[in-house]
Amino acid sequence: MGNNKMENEPQARSDNYLWDGSGEPDPEIQTLEALLGSFRHERPAPVFPEIVPDRRWTIRPWRLRLFPVLVTTAAVVAIAVATFLVYGRKPTPAAVAGWNVSRVAGVPRIGPTAISEKKGTSRLGVGQILETDHQSRASLQADDVGQIEVEPNTRLRLLTMAAGLKRIALDRGTIHTYIWAPAGQFVVDTPSAMTVDLGCAYTLQVDDSGAGLVRTSMGWVGFKLNGHESFIPAGAACATKPKVGPGTPYFEDASSEFRAALARFDFEDGTPPQRAGDLAIVLGESRKHDALTLWHLLARVDEGQRVLVYDRLREFAPPPASVSKEGILRLEQPMLDLWWNALGFDDISVWRHWERSWSGAVTPVHEK
Amino acid sequence: MASRSGERVNLLAAGWGRRCVREQSAPEFAEDAILVSAARDGDRAAFGRLYDRYARMVHGVLLAKAPACEAEDLVQEVFLLALRRLSTLRETGSFGAWLAVIARNLANDYHRRSVPEDRLEDDTSESEIKQGNVRGDHQSPAAILDAVKSLPDAYKETLILRLVEGMTGPEIAARTGLTHGSVRVNLHRGMQQLRAKLSPNASKDRPEKERSEKERPEQAAPLS
Numbered sequence: 001m002g003n004n005k006m007e008n009e010p011q012a013r014s015d016n017y018l019w020d021g022s023g024e025p026d027p028e029i030q031t032l033e034a035l036l037g038s039f040r041h042e043r044p045a046p047v048f049p050e051i052v053p054d055r056r057w058t059i060r061p062w063r064l065r066l067f068p069v070l071v072t073t074a075a076v077v078a079i080a081v082a083t084f085l086v087y088g089r090k091p092t093p094a095a096v097a098g099w100n101v102s103r104v105a106g107v108p109r110i111g112p113t114a115i116s117e118k119k120g121t122s123r124l125g126v127g128q129i130l131e132t133d134h135q136s137r138a139s140l141q142a143d144d145v146g147q148i149e150v151e152p153n154t155r156l157r158l159l160t161m162a163a164g165l166k167r168i169a170l171d172r173g174t175i176h177t178y179i180w181a182p183a184g185q186f187v188v189d190t191p192s193a194m195t196v197d198l199g200c201a202y203t204l205q206v207d208d209s210g211a212g213l214v215r216t217s218m219g220w221v222g223f224k225l226n227g228h229e230s231f232i233p234a235g236a237a238c239a240t241k242p243k244v245g246p247g248t249p250y251f252e253d254a255s256s257e258f259r260a261a262l263a264r265f266d267f268e269d270g271t272p273p274q275r276a277g278d279l280a281i282v283l284g285e286s287r288k289h290d291a292l293t294l295w296h297l298l299a300r301v302d303e304g305q306r307v308l309v310y311d312r313l314r315e316f317a318p319p320p321a322s323v324s325k326e327g328i329l330r331l332e333q334p335m336l337d338l339w340w341n342a343l344g345f346d347d348i349s350v351w352r353h354w355e356r357s358w359s360g361a362v363t364p365v366h367e368k
Numbered sequence: 369m370a371s372r373s374g375e376r377v378n379l380l381a382a383g384w385g386r387r388c389v390r391e392q393s394a395p396e397f398a399e400d401a402i403l404v405s406a407a408r409d410g411d412r413a414a415f416g417r418l419y420d421r422y423a424r425m426v427h428g429v430l431l432a433k434a435p436a437c438e439a440e441d442l443v444q445e446v447f448l449l450a451l452r453r454l455s456t457l458r459e460t461g462s463f464g465a466w467l468a469v470i471a472r473n474l475a476n477d478y479h480r481r482s483v484p485e486d487r488l489e490d491d492t493s494e495s496e497i498k499q500g501n502v503r504g505d506h507q508s509p510a511a512i513l514d515a516v517k518s519l520p521d522a523y524k525e526t527l528i529l530r531l532v533e534g535m536t537g538p539e540i541a542a543r544t545g546l547t548h549g550s551v552r553v554n555l556h557r558g559m560q561q562l563r564a565k566l567s568p569n570a571s572k573d574r575p576e577k578e579r580s581e582k583e584r585p586e587q588a589a590p591l592s
Contacts, residue, residue: 018555020536028563029531035509036516036532041427043440045419048451051410143456147469178472180465180545201472201521217521219550234522234550235557252520253561289557346549 097161098125099140099148106136108150124158131155132173142166145186146179146197159189170212174205184354193240196222198350202232210242215252220346222354223249228300233345236292241267248296251289258285262293266300279305288316291343299331306331317343396542401460408454415454419447422464425543426471428529432517433475436510442478446471465545507566515565516558523558526551 016023101108101122103115109131115122115138124130124140132138132154140148145166150156154173160166166181169189179186179197186197191210195202201218214221215237223230223238225245232238238249247266250259261281264270270278279301286294294313301309306329319328319339327335337348400421406414426446430439450467457466516527526546529535535543541551 015552015556018530018537018559019552020538029559032512032531032562033534035507035512036528037534038509039431039436039439039513039532041424041440041443041533043423043443045416045423046444046447048412048415048419048447051407051412051415051451051454143453144459147473178469180459180462180469182459218525218544219546234554235520289553344549344552346547 098123098128098158099142099145099161100124101130102139102141104137104139104149106133106152108132108136108138126158126161129155129157145181146177148178149176151175170204170206172206172208174203176203177201183350190240192242192244193223193225193246196224196351196354198222198231198346198354212240214238214240222351229351230296231340231345231348231351233292239263239266248293248300250293254287254290254293255285257281258290261285272302275302276305279308283308283312286312286316291317292345295336295340295343298328298336303329313339397461400463404454404457404460404463407451415447415451418463422467422543423447424533424535425464425529425540426467428533428535429468429471429525429544430475431513431532432521432525432528433472434478436513438478442471442474446474449474462545464543468544512566516562518565519558519561522550522554523561526554527558527562530555 017026018029101110101115101124103117103120107114107116109115110122110124110128113122130138130140130150132150132152134152136152138150140150142161148168151174154175155171156173156175157169157171158167159169164185165187166185167187167189171191175188177186177188177197178201181197183198184196188195188197188204190204190206190212192206192212195204195214198220202214202216202221204212204214206212214223214232216232216234218234220231220233223232223240223246225240228245230238230246230249232249235253236249236251238246240246244267248262250262254262258281261278265275265278265282268274279297282293282297291313294309294316297309298306298313310325310328317339319335320342323335323338323342328339337352340348400418403414403418403421407418423443427439427443430442430446434442446467449470453470457463459466513528513532516524516531518524519527525544526540529540529544530537537551537555538548540546541548544551546554
């Protein structure tokens, strides 16, 4: 352990310098900084055009004089609106809450209505369906939620647009999401898992069989179904299958042997020896940052195999002092969570808080 | 307005809410909220201060996707767009993350407008790279930038903010809305991959079978 610590010291110093410039400078990084510094932003702020202020109500004499007129007008309008609502056509869901939809290519459709090149934009309301054919693409935007790029051959439905929960269902196809709503508020249902945004950007694909794949490019994403949960940080991916739920997440630069064995372990109905063989490949091929995969495997392997996963994970990332081997082998959630936080991917309390807040309110639509 | 800010600070205290909020210090968060509010009220100087605070981040995000020679102009486009849409931003504390999304979208739009679809690979400093190649100079700034830009999105953006814009990890987290953990992982793993790409033996050392189809577009432009 002592030797190991000494071996790791230069790496730690280098990491500190890369992180915040502290510690002993790393000559290689300094060289890169010096060379790449020539591309640095230098242009001063331009003269910005005049900003039209938000119209806010302030008491001014002329407004006071107009007050009776305004009240009368408002009353007339209110009566007219109420009459329309009671006797007239009911408003479509799209008029209440939804996403603005822009056509990017081809002719995307909201229900039977095409968004033609001439029309350009439309609105997707709660309960409505957006579909793209093989040559159509669309872009959805909601100011306080984020943006979704919709690829060809995609079908999605807007389920909820409530204050604390925005929820869509992706039946098939591919979407790229960039979400700036608070973590845990944007949820995508797929036929085989529920995806919860815990970060900024990810791509979600669902094929015709209902199998899905999430690839995170920034922040992190939670995948959940049937008690299985997976956390996918930037650079990682996770597959999901109908009736099985989310598989084990992995970094996309893992070896092909590692990924193939993991896929078999997650989704194929192998015999115990076959599963043990696949697990052995995963453990043998794993690298330090595959701690992501190993942590998830702790809860997915048989009891007898758990100690193997524990030992391998401990080699890469020793558990915090307050985490015991027995606790992990018993799958005590607080200890698993503490170890996860020590891996440096992200703070799992965000997810736990979300689970508590939304327990029951956000049940995966396909969960039974 | 005050109650809105108060609510967000409570979320911050609870460790809940968007990560950009959690990673931003409370005074900085409050200052952003004040600047955004002032800018909405027509205060151009306040918007100028937001520019000073976020321009490097925006430039880095753009540089990760768009040609270097266009990045400065695109920075101004991003801020002009943000200025026009400022009234639609409800969570004033999310200004940085919101701005980063505008920048990414603009960079994507730039590609859609100007690059034929069959040639989406980066052309940032193509002429400079070619010059570098002619000289056999694998360590020219343009060639190194090209290698950084061939990394996966998450790594290249974070590394550019660190190595080009000179921002520290905590600054990157505060400006982009990522957590410290994500930024640290992106920097560490991005740097590992960059070292591998810049190593003179990189392409020889890697067996062909290890290079998947997916990885190939991410390789640095051939420098020989």
